[in-house]
Amino acid sequence: MDYEVSGLKKLVIYYSFEGNTKLIAETIADTLQADVLQLIPKKEIQSKGFMKYFWGGKQVMMKKKPELYPLDKAPQDYDVIFIGTxxxxxxxxxxxxxxFETTEIADKKVALFSCNRGQNGKTFENMKKELYKSDIIGQIEFFDPLTNNKEENIQKAAAWAESIIKAI
Ligand SMILES: Cc1cc2nc3c(=O)[nH]c(=O)nc-3n(C[C@H](O)[C@H](O)[C@H](O)COP(=O)(O)O)c2cc1C
Known part of the structure; x- marks a missing residue:
């Protein structure tokens, strides 16, 4: 199937600190010929060692909304939006x-994906609360796909992306 012909405008939005979510985002975008919007904080965590958990955990706890470099795509221009974290x-x-705080995402079809180390927690539940103005059409999680069964995870992401579009 040629997904361009389906007439839907597709965008993959993601943030990735260590590359796992980036791998999945790029796989989805390649599979569907979707545009990509990477969120890049102006100030990124400096530590890739154990301190990253303290720094990042504290940011979450304090509900920090780090300033991002300007977005180079407007989500409102798209029909289907994949959001990965x-x-x-x-x-x-x-x-x-x-x-979520700075960009209106309303009346869209939205599919969610996450990368984790086995504990997704309330990730999707909390994203859905923020995206209440849109229709959530799918969700999927990946266990550190860069370092665990990378090829399998790429296949899994591609198949999932196709299934989301076919179901619309
Ligand atoms: C600050 C911080 C907090 C994390 N908390 C969790 C967690 O609650 N549950 C979990 O399964 N993995 C957790 N992880 C692991 C990451 O979610 C996982 O390695 C993910 O694949 C990283 O994606 P990325 O490479 O796109 O940044 C945490 C990692 C960091 C840096």
Whole structure:
């Protein structure tokens, strides 16, 4: 099936700190020929070591909304939006919170994806609360796909993306 011919405008929005969510986002975008909007905080966590958990966890706890570089795509221009996040402290990462606070996402078909280390917590539940003006049409999680069964996870992401579009 040629997804361009389906006439739907598709956007993949994501934040990724260590590349897992980026891998899945790019797989979905390649599969569907969708546009991509990467959220990039102006100030990123400096530590890739154990301190990252304290820094990131604290950001979540304090409901921080880190300032992002200007978005180069407008979600309102699209019909179907995929939103991907790493799981931080059992919920979505702070840059996604900034997105929700600063950008209207209404009357869209939205599919959610997350990358985690086995504890998705309230990630999807909390995203759905923020996206109450849209229709949530799917959700899926991946266990650190860069370092665990990478090829399988790429296949899983591609198949899921196709199934979402076919079901519309
Ligand atoms: C600050 C921080 C908090 C995290 N909290 C969780 C968590 O609550 N549950 C979980 O399963 N994984 C947690 N992780 C692991 C990441 O969700 C996981 O490694 C994910 O694949 C990273 O995605 P990324 O490479 O796109 O940043 C946490 C990682 C960080 C840095």
């Amino acid at each position: 790493p799981v931080w402290a059992w919920t979505f990462a702070p840059p996604i919170y900034t997105l």
